[in-house]
Amino acid sequence: MTYITKPKLHHPTLACNAIGFTRRDYEGKISTLCAGCGHDSISAAIIQACWELDIEPHRVAKLSGIGCSSKTPDYFLGQSHGFNTVHGRMPSVLTGANLANRDLLYLGVSGDGDSASIGIGQFVHAIRRGVNMVYVVENNGVYGLTKGQFSATADQGSKSKKGVVNTDSPLDLVGLAMQLGATYVARGFSGDKTQLVPLIKGAIAHKGAAFIDVISPCVAFNNHAGSTKSYEYVREHNEAVNRLDFIDVRAEITVDYAEGEIVDVTQHDGSIVRLRKLSADFNAHDRVGAMNYVHARQAKGEVVTGLLYVDPDAHDLHEHFNTTEVPINRLGVKELSPGIAALEKINAGLR
């Protein structure tokens, strides 16, 4: 949130995507987050993913709660409507917005304080309902905007900048999301853009509740020795279970892989998520297996990243509700009012 106006100059050689937009067209205001903040890398990954997918920026609705992470929607997709709601309540607002107009792409951005503490209830229930959305938690284990208190995802035994040791058990958002029925669950690391961009693209193409937990170190308050959410710690303990290539419906598949190394997952819109297995005993179609795998590795201090679970035939809330194809915010009195004749019948039935 800034007073500085960003120059609108475009470099003439900037590459355009299929709908004629440069990456610049997907940017927002200048970030006011700290230099080196993981969240800015996530914003950049979102910009990259939307640009590569040729998404019209105005067809995206970006929603957030309160906190450093929730400020970021101002820093990307400047031509999209954005809604910085109240603390921990983005999921309900996103759900309502989604019900009103099923034709837009709903991007929810939240943090670990916003989603795992004050907003855990809404996180849980939005996932349960299968709201068609991309839900990104920028997870740094700490309350940045209020200067360094532990959040609910901070690991037990991890140390704050002031030297306090966290004694509470951590809340595991990917484990929860899988248990609650999210149909696309991933974990990324803000320091690994090549992994993160395809994860976001896959989530955008997914029809259903897509959740990405992105470990995103807080350079100001949680990047020190003893932290388990620092750049150094995550780099050392990152166990990527797969590498993702997102293949657009229209793109030609040209890369060759050795047999047995790859798994293609065709999503609802025909796009393909191509997984290159890095761990032989991990299967992203096995929800319970994935939960066990993640928790087993977590117990050893590892941070499992990659696409953890995907159900390509997922259903979303609109399908559950059997709502009209026409977004309901476009319906008028003609479609909505039963009319006088029906009312007279109703009146007659109440006599």
Added chain:
Amino acid sequence: MTAHRSPLTAHESDLRARIEATNDFVVKFANVNGSGSASANELFARSILRMGVPVSPRNIFPSNIQGLPTWYEVRVSERGWLGRRGGVDLMVAMNPQTWDADLTEIEPGGYLFYDSTRPLPASKFRDDVHVLGMPLTAICNRTYADARQRQLFKNIMYLGALSVLLGIDADEIQRLFAEQYKGKEKLLDSNVRALELGREHAQQHLPPIGLHVRRADNVGDKIFVDGNVAAALGCVYGGATVCAWYPITPSSSLAEAFQKYCMKYRVDPETGRNRFAIVQAEDEIASIGMVVGAGWNGARAFTTTAGPGISLMSEFIGLAYFAEIPVTLIDVQRGGPSTGMPTRTQQSDVLACAYASHGDTKHVLLFPEDPHECFEFAAQALDLADRLQTPVFVLTDLDIGMNQRLTAPFVWDDARDYDRGKVMTAEELEAGKDFGRYKDVDGDGIPYRTYPGTHAERGAYFTRGTSRDPYARYSERGPDYVYNMERLLKKWDTAKSLVPQPHLRGTSGEARDGVIYYGSTSPAMSEAIELLGKDSLVLDTLRVRAFPFPDVVGEFIRRHERVFVVEQNRDGQLRTLLINEFGIDPARLVAILHYDGTPVTARFIAGAIGERVRRAAPTGRVAS
């Protein structure tokens, strides 16, 4: 109209005296909840209605599913008084748990109907009450083998007996049965049989009483419906497409009725797809959050709740006020504070709604008086919310919401279109029209908004609960903040002419005293005015129908020396609002308060106002 109850008779405790009244009395049923009495009692009320005599029944029920006391009080009034009168002329005492209290409620000269299967000592009765004993349990036990049937048909049997005692046309009850059990002939036959058993017993064993129903023609085209159903239907007609709610007494039946009507009237006949979305949310916070999201994205959305829900929703209400998002809330008020009395009525959320949320906020409130206005105001609230881009509350209460009430039929005009307020279209944006989301361009304080996804390059903005400049850019500059807050006040002024205007009744200024009231107090108030008038005590009345108060409310107060403000809460919440908004000397507004959880009665109002007048002028007139 042949109601005769002189005050003298009422004070006599002479067994020979008995209440004689035709088409003007009160019957109260004391039951155990979960015993199936509700449908029999409703049949009783409906059968009298079918005879053209107005009735107003009230459920007085516990927050419980089975085993606790519940009452059903039916006021029969050919004159059409629909408020509670106070007192009971005939008590149908079916609940031993509440026997003693029920007995004391009966007016002297009144009647007690009870199950006489088990003999009761004389000390259990009153000398001045006529006793009608019928061995209901014994008759049922020898007639039915099944335990549930024994219980259920006991209710129908007393209905049969009462129809004989009061002269209710049995054919009307049979017709109601036929409507209720259409296609279920077996059930129909068994109910008719139980009714007949009750009638036969009464004809053979019970003495005639002084209360009678006589066929009349005073119901007209009125309908009999509760306010929750009415408001739900108002939301259907008013174009609500998104409903998010969390179960809470006494509002749950509103959301359920909305669902029912949507299933019937809102399914696209060609595709079979729904033109609505209803979410039973995880709590009230999520409910209002979904409504905010849907409203922001251009759908008409509402939630329905009660006091505890309003407390939980407060943060979001402030967001919707400040970020200017249309939201409709229907608050079916119950007894507070805290969990309070969940199944009793009150008007005690007025202040909590009027100024909900932190910071400087004010919200539009609508006060329907009956189901007819519940329908109308629910539909209108959706228009007002869009027009004003703000939360609009419909404040009903349990008395209106959960009791079937005789009310004017619902009205709709097929030429009516929804007022979607100031929404800038893609064409206007394309044509280069200046868009400042929080800019007052029309001088009415209401800015333009855009729906997400409208235009590729123009009209996008960032919605937030933080302060901003007229172009929706984050700003903590003092002048930007003040501009915005002042504009919101201007919008508030605009609202005064858009909300339902007050109803005035009376002497065009001759009366020294006035009365202000609102919502469910209305029927009792009308009757109280007549009672006071009989005593030559004349008052002008003003029924407030909305907040912000139009100027005429302030003029009404200034025109009268003293204004009684009648409310169903402890603290005189509307009175506080009046004092606060008009800067009026509190001494001029006299609070008349009834807040024990039961609906206010005409007798209470007339008595309380009469007493004040007597106190002020000892030589003055006396109310009944």
